[in-house]
Structures are given as C-alpha cells and as structure tokens.
Amino acid sequence: MPYGKRVLLAGLLAAWGLSGCQGALTTAQGDWERAQARRTPVAYERFLHLHPDSQWAPQARQERDQLLLAGRAAAFRDLKRVRLVVNEEYAQANTPALYRNLLAPLVSYAAEKLLRYAGVEVVADSTVASDAVYTIELGGQLSGTEYGEAGQRPEFYWTGAFVQGAVTLKMAGGQEIREEFSGRAGSPEPPKNLRLVLYKTTPNLIVSQAGLAGVEEKIALVIGKALGSQLLVAYLYPQEAEKFRGTNDALARLRDPHTVEPLIEMVDEVDTRVYDDAVLILRAMTGQKLEFEPEEWRQWWAQQGGKLGN
Secondary structure, eight states, X not given: OOHHHHHHHHHHHHHTTOXXXXXXXXXXXXXXXXXXXXXXXXXXXXXXXXXXXXXXHHHHHHHHHHHHHHTSOGGGTTOOEEEEEEEEEEEETTXXXXXXXXXXXXXXXXXXXXXXXXXXXXXXXXXXXXXXXXXXXXXXXXXOEEEEEETTEEEEEETTOEEEEEEEEEETTSOEEEEEEEEETTSSSSOOOEEEEEETTEEEEEEOHHHHHHHHHXXXXXXXXXXXXXXXXXXXXXXXXXXXXXXXXXXXXXXXXXXXXXXXXXXXXXXXXXXXXXXXXXXXXXXXXXXXXXXXXXXXXXXXTXXXXX
C-alpha cells in the first residue's frame, strides 16, 4: 500500500476508533489464511496483533511459539527457566558515596518482558533451580552534576557520567553469550545523561531514552543470539515493545538476512508504530535510505538475491 494512502487510512481508522487494526477493512479469516500461508512467527504475531480474541488465536499462539522454539540456537533449545540477576554500582567523583540499583528496575523490566515473551520463566530467587543465569552488570563513575527543573520537580544530571557493563546469558552446562558496553555522557554514543529525579525525599531514577539505549541493545542482542532474531522481529508487534527500544538496535546489529522479508512485510502495515520501526531497522541494517514503500524494498531485496552485503 503506498505510504500516502496508508497514512490517510491510519487517520481514518483513528477517527473511527479503530487505530492499531484494520477493522472492517479486513477479516479475521482472511488474515488467518495469510498467516497460515506464510507460517512464520511474525505472520502469526501479526494475526494476534489484529485479532487477539479470534477463534484462531489459540492456534496462532501455539504455532508462533513452536516456530520460535525451533529458531533458537541449539545450545539454548532447552531453556525454560532463567534466573535474572542485576548487579549495579557507581562511584561518584570526589566523594566516598556509592550509588546502587539506579537502573536496575528498568533493565530488569525490559529483560523480563522479552524473556517471558519468548516463553521463558523468569525467577530471582537463587534457591530455585534454573536452566541458566541472565546477568546484567552496570557500573562506572558519576560526575559533573548539574541542577535543572522539570515541571515542579528538581532534577540532577550527571553530565560527566561514564557507564560500562555487560549482559551475559550462561546455561548450567557452561554455554555462554556475553555482550559488553560502555559510554560517556555527552558522547554521540549512548548512554548520554543519567538523570536523577527527586520526588520529595525519595530518589528515583529516570533515564532519557538515549541514556538507556546502550544497555537495552545488549539485553536484546544476547536474547536474540540465543533465542533467535525472528523473536525480536515478532516482538515489534506487542504494544509493550514501545517501552523497549533496544530491540531495533539489536536487529540492526545482528543483520540476519532471514529477518529482511518479515520486516519488509511490516512496512506495509497500517499501524504507524510498526512500519516506522520496520523502516528504521531496515535502513540501519542495509545502509539503504529507501522510503516507506514496501514495493521499493522488495525490488531492492530481489536485486540483492536475498543476501546482505558487507
């Protein structure tokens, strides 16, 4: 569908109270037949996105989950339960103070949502038997504090912060995937500004999108390497994925040619959030600057012979 018509259609659907689905313009049966014809995790997730309560929804979930399981790396095929651990500690320049667990609630939430979507049970108790340990390590030094205002709330920015860490998924048998990251505030690469927001006397940390992106990318990258890149593409459909932007960066980094066609199919969606993400990932993955027209992307991919260049 041409981009201009799709934007118009999305506006009409929003006006009719049908935003996020094609409403009367499609049927559950037609979409079910389309999903069955393509038989990919993304196709079934699309169907569930449009028709979560349809009579075919249970079968769509079953088919999706079976395909996602088959797409896992062999060493992680039997992963059913993981223990999630976050270790976080920062020093602050010129003081003996240590700051702990500033980002822990946010990164724990992001990792847990994606793991549960993959059908993996997540536990925190070390006494509970698990198949693997998923560890997020965060540390560094906080400096360059500045004061600002956000509405009625005071804010303190560590504009000189340096943050580093690693994300590791290690099976009980010893198989391991590990990704490290680091970044300095104010640099082109995330994290940028860590922002500590004080509500009365209780400190809570809120991080700008760019500030959390470096950590989120590694969270998704490790899961994608272990459980399959198709999982990350399918995860672009659920609404909660909006809160987890690292999926986009991880897909661009993985550059799996098997994800190109599903992403091109997503460019043809009515849901603006879905096709925006798909185009951004395709551009980052391929280096092409094509527009929001799926036919252009299909023609380019056909010319590539199904292969991504260096």
